[in-house]
Amino acid sequence: MTPDDRDQNLEPFLEITNISKRYGDKTAVDQVNIHIHRGEIISLLGPSGCGKSTLLKIIAGLEEFDSGTVSLTNQSLEGVAPEDRNFGLMPQDLVLFPHLNVWDNIAFGLRMQRQSQINIQSRVNDLLTLVGLPDQGERNVQELSGGEQQRVALARSLAPEPKLLMLDEPMGALDRRLREDLYLHVKAILKEVGVTAIYVTHDHDEAFAVSDRAVVMQNGKFIQIGTPEKLYTTPSNAFIANFLGFRNIFPATITSQPHSSNLKTPIGIFEVAPNQVPRAFEENEATLLVPNQSITIQNADKLTTATKTISGVIESKIFQQGYYRIQVKVRTETLHLSVPMTTDSVQLALGNTLNLEIDPTKIMVLAK
């Protein structure tokens, strides 16, 4: 893991120290550490089964854990029941209480706090307005659309003014387009309210759009923490790169030369500057990541011998959002690239051979 979460000079709010949790012989959460600042939105990103939801339940107090501490503003939460923590939870599948209407769902937490009827009244009204459902309190939750349910679930979790809001794949049940609209809406509301939040998802676009910092989790471990920009530009290993949607990831063997390093990969040998290779894995097995912007298509007639090119045969081509997404077979591997639709279509015919130039200064070398 990369413990670079102290680079923001903010006061620590929620501190998670060395939390571990085992189920039988399976480790669900493994030595996890993070400091979350007040007002910060952290996303927990990882494939299903990586331990995200378990960690959330541990923070909520719904799950016992084996070792470590969870503390809020320097107070350990050990022994504090979930109902006494004043947190909020937006569960997976957005389950609303089916026997209560919209109003009573939102008022649930306020009633648990024994707030006065007048307070409840105005608070629920405020929240309905905040999430864009004014005057819809009397509706039955069964008749709400997916998006509306999501808004009500958000309002319900925000109503008691939680110190920390946990969102467990809150968009899981919704279709893609609706998700994009909604997570922007959710982010706007979270920032407006100023609540500290942990947002669990397996969708990197969603995580990057919503959060200030993202944590990538694999097999119960935090393997990288950072801002979306940092994660995207320097994913620390092949798993993260793959998870963030990079397609051109190849195993590589590094051989150090006096002024450069040689990368031996299935698509060819690349020479990179020493500063491109992180110190930790010189002379070692590593991963080559070829970002799309490092690849250019060479016209056969303009071929110069100065640039390093590799050639491959076009295997498939699809048109997507103004770009052609092309798969090129290079030796035994497949290289994915996306080119503007203005590219000469004859050149992009299936079965054509393409000469590709790969800019060695733009490729990335990651841990295995």
Place this chain on the structure above:
Amino acid sequence: MKPTLSGAVKALPFAFLSVLFAYPLIMILVKSLTHGGSNPIEPFGILLSDSFYLQRIWFTFWQAAVSTILTLAVGLPSAFVFAKYQFPGKRLLLSLTTIPFVMPPIVMALGFIALIGPSGVLNAFLSSTFELERPPIGILNTVAVVLIAHVVYEFTIVVRIVSTAWERLDYRLQESARVLGAGPWATFRLVTLPLLFPSIIAAATLVFMFTFTSFGVVLILGGSQNSTIEVTIYTLTAQLFQLPLAATLAIFQTLMTFLIMTSYAWLQETKIVQIGFQPHQKEERSNEEKRRRLFLGSNMILVLIILSPMLALIAKTFIDENGLNFTYIMSIFSNTQNSFFFVSPLKAIMNSVIFAIATVTLSIPLGLASAYAIGQRRVWWKNPLDGLLMLPLGVSAVTLSFGFLVTFNRAPFDLRGTWAIIVLAHVLIAYPFILRILLPALRAMNPALRDTARVLGASPAQVFRKIDLPILSGGLVIGASFAFAISLGEFGASLLLNRPELTTIPVVIFRFFGQPGQENLGQALAMSTLLMGMCAISFFVIERTRGEDRWTF
């Protein structure tokens, strides 16, 4: 978190069952062993080498198998109609089919006598129409009438379980099959039937178990030749006082039902997983109005046939050769009888209602705690555990009462002749139904509801009160009505544990029925009609509560 409290709640049903169920059964086992000397297997050896008992065991199996097949044959078409069509009075019709299920066998017997007895409604009608000298239908006291009575009893089980599953079947699967080139029949055979199979098997298992332990119907209607294990236990206990032998038979029967119940629990779980809550069409898009009418009409006739013994009984109560006659029903409310067994009918009604209320009060928390004890676990022994908790349903009322009699017969726990012993027997018979009704709903409940409520500030007790109870409330009302009706109609335990001052409606009917004379028969009919009315009211409550068709066992 308070694991101790929830642990205690979940342990409650097991504690209850250990004392009131396992202990009596062990006492029966002990009784059985004294019969065989030192070798524990020996009593069973004796049993299984005696052709008299072998013949009865064989009869028990085959009549149960045939009854099950017949009930499926009659019930499945009706389940189809109930699942696929909406029509006015659908719920009422469905709830009417449940009435026979909770009727004591003596009422069923009276119904059959009223229908096809020598002067029964059907025989009288046929005789006068075709000018016959003798009543044409003479199947009373034969196996045939036992099988028919079982179909009448268990019809509702097949219809309810299978139609619920059928209704929830994702119609898009059938549409896909049609588009893939399967005709209606092939679609049914290759898609619908395999998907319904678990629920059909589940229904069949229940029917088999109920008919396997059939008591009153066989005792009263079956004639002296035909006797199930259950009837044999009763005869050995109550008439021949051969307790050890009765004990061995009871143990044998209990083992069988435990196997049946465990497989039922397993099947019910697979059913839940496979079918789930799918979107379903409200109704078969019927451009064929003719076919719809044909189906609805046939189904209506079928249900009427199922109800015909009950209808004949009501008719006989109020109508005689001279037309309308209210003397029978009036006689319930006047104390004209004074024979040695005499209990005023009003007193019996009082007893029945009080026992039923006590049964509901005790079996609701017990059923609820049992549902929690097995509802949220995911372990291999969950199904045997479920089978164990359901065992009282399979261990017949007679065995149960027999166990009570050999167990709670010494101070300070001499419960013989107290109201408590009857109520406890009824609780053991009724709570498995509550468990069965609540369990699917509890399993379908998203645990995130509770997590969310906790995080929103609700303590475990508040979560139970504000989330679980309201969500389960429909099931609880239905379970309560069911338990109420079951207690009202319970016959075997009430008969075996009876004392004059504890007499219930079914026992009074049995007594009246056993006495000669038109007057007594009339009173028996009148009490039966009254009982039916009370059960009908309680099922009316059920159907009003069935907001969605989520509640079924």
